[in-house]
Amino acid sequence: MAGAIHAHLSDAASDRPAHATESRGVRIALITVALLFLALIILLPLISVIVEALSQGWRVYVESITEKDALSALRLTLITAAIAVPLNTVFGIAAAWAIAKFKFRGKNVLITLIDLPFAVSPVISGLIFVLLFGAQGLLGPWLAAHDIKVIFALPGIVLATIFVTFPFVARELIPLMQTQGVQEEEAAATLGAKGWQIFWRVTLPNIKWGLLYGIILCNARAMGEFGAVSVVSGHIRGQTNTLPLHVEILYNEYQFTASFAVASLLVLLALVTLVVKAIVEWKSEQRSAGSEGGTG
Amino acid sequence: MKGSRKASVLPGFGLSLGFTVLYLSLIVIIPLASVLIKTAGMSFTEFWAAVTNARVLAAYKLSFLTAFFAAAVNAVFGLLVAWVLVRYRFPGKRLIDSIVDLPFALPTAVAGIALTSIYAPTGWVGSLLEPLGLKIAYTPIGITIALVFIGLPFVVRTVQPVLQDLDKDVEEAAVMLGAYRWRTFRRVILPELIPPLLTGFALAFARGIGEYGSVVFISGNMPMRTEIAPLLIMTKLEQFDYAGATAIALVMLVISFSLLLLINYMQWRYSRRVQAG
Known part of the structure; x- marks a missing residue:
């Protein structure tokens, strides 16, 4: 679904005999329209963030991203991701192991349930935790009696982030491990390897690039989540503001340059994510090319 | 010889499945169930009044129509982008292929302020269209553009692999x-692309209905005119109308889960057809 590594562009599909492709004029026209569309919808917003962020010079830019509230927002974003991403990674590996390596009833139901958070609006992803842990929520009175704060505090932000990024690693690993099958692991088990040994020595080397991409994408979403976190955060400046929320506050206060400066950090995060994806695709392409030409 | 049920020699089934189900229940199932518990506490008349109020209906309608049009635009242009990327050679193709994923990786709030700054009356594109009397930001057109941005990769990435393996x-x-090119496309290629196009359309549509971050900045948020359903939930929460917010949320959840089931069903049917053929 959202993040899976899909088909790699191969040259084979682009190399076509003249009678099975379009005329040169049509080709150029189609490429032009496609590129114009991408420029208008995707590239222009990207450029506008950078231009707006630097519109008052480097000094203002650096001041905007090193200002006290911006730094505390950055810290909260990093802490949130540092909790949410490892948890979802462990879950993703466990879920993929169970689903890809074993046969059991209800597997398709389980896969659909793992996908659920993709289908939930970010605002509702926040709402459900307010309904559970908020002052009027199901567990609200109990939490208040024990002086535990979840909503408008770090635990709420972390929970909402975990929910939103829940499927990413699992979704990346399940199809990958399903196509790899169980033969290598079974061979290792027959030769006497123990559970963790099989995982570390046999499975992990096979899935490491897919896993890396899943983690990176999960991390990008965790750091960038806006709607769900917005509901549970309470927007307390310097305390429960993440980077995306800080962008919103600055924007609504008409501090556009500062807002775009903070946003440019998140653009950087997105670009790093795309670069890692490109590397992962390149690596797995090399692998499949190697196994086709080599010993197999 | 083993018995009729072949046991796997691999270890860790109980542990991995147990942890998966436990974590899934704690993070996803139980929190989502709270929506049902909350609405169960309302009487039917209360619930009905909350979800059929004129402002709520206007928000649903807006969210649906903009998500639908955006998904339709993406079905057309997503197919074009996938086609061009798979079939033709041109400089910078790899880079452009990577850029298609940007909406997955870019935080929605950043997309929101960037699109607003471009399409506002003072922006790069907005200022060109303003003299023509065309307003984009703070109108449903602006919302649609934000949803086109968000939904594009869904269509491109579902069509691309099918086109590649054609x-x-x-x-x-x-x-x-003796078929001409256009006829070949319509009669031979397009039928193969319909299932992934529909899946991509449904994914983009489902995402668009619930989208919040990229839309709130460009929409202008005027009740009855440019207020999307997720924003209305937010507004109700800020007014501490939890029951009202939850009722709207339940309707949206039912719709998006139905879409999810439909998508999974389509993918399942499609993969069966491919295996059979």
């Missing part, structure tokens, strides 16, 4: 039989 021979045969 059998060359069938196309060649059509040419041998």
Whole structure:
């Protein structure tokens, strides 16, 4: 679904005999329209963030991203991701192991349930935790009696982030491990390897690039989540503001340059994510090319 | 010889499945169930009044129509982008292929302020269209553009692999039989692309209905006119109308889960067809 590594562009599909492709004029026209569309919808917003962020010079830019509230927002974003991403990674590996390596009833139901958070609006992803842990929520009175704060505090932000990024690693690993099958692991088990040994020595080397991409994408979403976190955060400046929320506050206060400066950090995060994806695709392409030409 | 049920030699089934189900229940199932518990506490008349109020209906309608149009635009242009990326050679193709994923990786709030700054009356594109009397930001058109941005990768990435694996021979045969290019496309290629196009459309549509971050900045948020359903939930929460917010949320959840089931069903049917053929 959202993040899976899909088909790699191969040259084979682009190399076509003249009678099975379009005329040169049509080709150029189609490429032009496609590129114009991408420029208008995707590239222009990207450029506008950078231009707006630097519109008052480097000094203002650096001041905007090193200002006290911006730094505390950055810290909260990093802490949130540092909790949410490892948890979802462990879950993703466990879920993929169970689903890809074993046969059991209800597997398709389980896969659909793992996908659920993709289908939930970010605002509702926040709402459900307010309904559970908020002052009027199901567990609200109990939490208040024990002086535990979840909503408008770090635990709420972390929970909402975990929910939103829940499927990413699992979704990346399940199809990958399903196509790899169980033969290598079974061979290792027959030769006497123990559970963790099989995982570390046999499975992990096979899935490491897919896993890396899943983690990176999960991390990008965790750091960038806006709607769900917005509901549970309470927007307390310097305390429960993440980077995306800080962008919103600055924007609504008409501090556009500062807002775009903070946003440019998140653009950087997105670009790093795309670069890692490109590397992962390149690596797995090399692998499949190697196994086709080599010993197999 | 083993018994009739073949046991796996691999370890860790109980542990991994147990942890998966436990974590899934704690993070996803139980929190989502709170929506049902909350609405169960309302009487039917209360619930009905909350979800059929004129402002709520206007928000649903807006969210649906903009998500639908955006998904339709993406079905057309997503197919075009996938086609161009798979079939033709041109400089910078790899880079452009990577850029298509940007909406997945870019935080929605950043997309929101960037699109607003471009399409506002003072922005790069907005200022060009303003003299023509065309307003984009703070209108449903602006919302649609934000949803086009968000939904594009869904269509491109579902169509691309199918287009890549399309059998060359069938196309060649059509040419041998004297079919023109456009006819070959319509009769031979397009039918193969309909299932992934529908899946991509449904994914983009489902995402668009619930989208919040990229839309709130560009929409202008005027009740009855440019207020999307997720924003209305937010507004109700800020007014501490939890029951009202939850009722709207339940309706949206039912719709998006139905879409999810439909998508999974389509994918399942499609993969069966591919295996059979």
